[in-house]
Amino acid sequence: MNCAEFRNVIQALAREETPGDATLISAFTHAESCRACDALLREAEQLTAELRSLAAQIKSEAAPARVETALLDAFRQRHSPAFRLRKAGGWLAVSAAGLAAAALVALLLTRYPADRSPETPRAPVAAPREPNRPLGPRELWADYAVEGETEEEAAAAFIPLAAAFDPSWLEGGAIVRVVLSRPALESLGVPVSAAGNGEMVADMVVSNDGTPEAIRVVDWQVSNIQ
Amino acid sequence: MTRPSQQSESDLLRLTAAGDEEAFRVLYRRFQGPVYRFALHMGGSTAVAEDVTQEVFMRLIEKRSRFDASRGTLRAYLIGMARNLLLRRFERDQRLVAFPDADVPGGAPASHQGNHALPSVPPPDPVRSENIQRVRQAVLSLPPDYREAVVLCELEELSYEEAAGILDCPVGTIRSRLHRARTLLAEKLREFQRPGRQASVAGSPATP
Numbered sequence: 016m017n018c019a020e021f022r023n024v025i026q027a028l029a030r031e032e033t034p035g036d037a038t039l040i041s042a043f044t045h046a047e048s049c050r051a052c053d054a055l056l057r058e059a060e061q062l063t064a065e066l067r068s069l070a071a072q073i074k075s076e077a078a079p080a081r082v083e084t085a086l087l088d089a090f091r092q093r094h095s096p097a098f099r100l101r102k103a104g105g106w107l108a109v110s111a112a113g114l115a116a117a118a119l120v121a122l123l124l125t126r127y128p129a130d131r132s133p134e135t136p137r138a139p140v141a142a143p144r145e146p147n148r149p150l151g152p153r154e155l156w157a158d159y160a161v162e163g164e165t166e167e168e169a170a171a172a173f174i175p176l177a178a179a180f181d182p183s184w185l186e187g188g189a190i191v192r193v194v195l196s197r198p199a200l201e202s203l204g205v206p207v208s209a210a211g212n213g214e215m216v217a218d219m220v221v222s223n224d225g226t227p228e229a230i231r232v233v234d235w236q237v238s239n240i241q
Numbered sequence: 242m243t244r245p246s247q248q249s250e251s252d253l254l255r256l257t258a259a260g261d262e263e264a265f266r267v268l269y270r271r272f273q274g275p276v277y278r279f280a281l282h283m284g285g286s287t288a289v290a291e292d293v294t295q296e297v298f299m300r301l302i303e304k305r306s307r308f309d310a311s312r313g314t315l316r317a318y319l320i321g322m323a324r325n326l327l328l329r330r331f332e333r334d335q336r337l338v339a340f341p342d343a344d345v346p347g348g349a350p351a352s353h354q355g356n357h358a359l360p361s362v363p364p365p366d367p368v369r370s371e372n373i374q375r376v377r378q379a380v381l382s383l384p385p386d387y388r389e390a391v392v393l394c395e396l397e398e399l400s401y402e403e404a405a406g407i408l409d410c411p412v413g414t415i416r417s418r419l420h421r422a423r424t425l426l427a428e429k430l431r432e433f434q435r436p437g438r439q440a441s442v443a444g445s446p447a448t449p
Contacts (some may be wrong), residue, residue: 029423062427065373065430069396072373078276083273087266091262094260
């Protein structure tokens with residue numbers, strides 16, 4: 016082994032790796048006969064020792080306690096019932112948007128046959144309120160009535176879906192029309208009578224982030240709302 | 242029933258995903274150290290290291306991680322995630338230099354260090370302590386590719402295979418980078434020992 020070959024394996028030797036018996040014997044034989052290479056080997060071994068000391072010393076270095084605190088807060092929030100509800104609501108909104116698109120197409124096809132003009136006047140749905148009377152939880156959503164409802168429709172006030180709702184969240188939100196089964200409506204907390212198993216048309220208020228905020232049943236089924 | 246502290250990595254991950262806070266706490270305490278130290282040595286700042294550590298574990302909370310036990314250890318996976326976050330930071334924010342700043346323990350004194358770094362326990366032997374800090378400064382002044390190899394294989398004591406998995410390169414590349422890095426370290430330390438050259442050990446900032 017010459018000096019160049021020795022320097023190729025010197026770091027492996029210093030790290031106590033075993034490049035093979037033959038190489039090991041050859042390297043140490045060279046180091047015994049070459050003072051410069053022997054000095055380099057000692058230097059590399061010293062470096063190994065110092066790096067190990069450094070590794071041992073920094074073992075206790077850790078993220079500050081505030082990082083753990085913040086993460087645990089986030090963890091608790093993530094797994095809170097309220098978060099799960101909102102997340103489930105988000106998925107529901109996505110599904111509802113798809114359903115709404117299908118429902119709108121179906122409604123347009125059934126309500127506007129080819130020989131009927133779409134300019135038919137529409138009657139407002141939300142009934143005027145007495146001035147200065149405090150709003151009930153359902154009435155609060157009445158202002159979000161869908162424009163363009165037909166005179167055949169009747170609708171109740173919106174029922175909030177979120178536990179703590181704020182109509183100001185709805186800036187930029189949307190109202191989508193959906194067709195939902197009774198069990199689906201019941202799962203959203205909309206009280207419906209047990210009679211019948213058919214689907215029901217509903218308007219859903221969806222906030223900017225896709226979270227459903229409120230719902231109301233429209234059409235003849237409104238009579239079933241308690 | 243097995244206590245969370247005795248659970249395997251996979252079990253802890255599964256329990257964490259299911260909302261078990263204690264499992265997450267155990268997972269965090271087991272792996273935050275290597276993640277934080279890697280981010281500290283590569284990011285050069287305790288603030289960056291904190292952010293990166295938090296982000297890595299937030300991804301676990303938010304189930305945005307795709308750990309596959311057949312591809313390596315969880316420790317390697319989390320460090321790899323930290324590395325990706327750091328690289329993204331470097332790309333986004335060119336002012337970040339992967340170089341020691343005053344925040345890094347052992348670096349220059351900083352008045353705000355107490356807010357960002359754990360208090361380092363002074364070793365009993367001041368000479369030995371000085372040597373260790375000298376080595377640390379030399380490590381921090383290495384070019385990033387070499388520094389990664391040293392931090393992973395020497396300071397975190399990962400195998401070549403684990404380091405190769407994190408850096409997404411062949412084992413031979415790790416071996417050669419480490420060899421080159423150690424040669425550079427030896428040169429820097431030798432230079433440091435020369436009279437009147439101590440200030441140059443840290444070298445110029447090593448940007449990624």
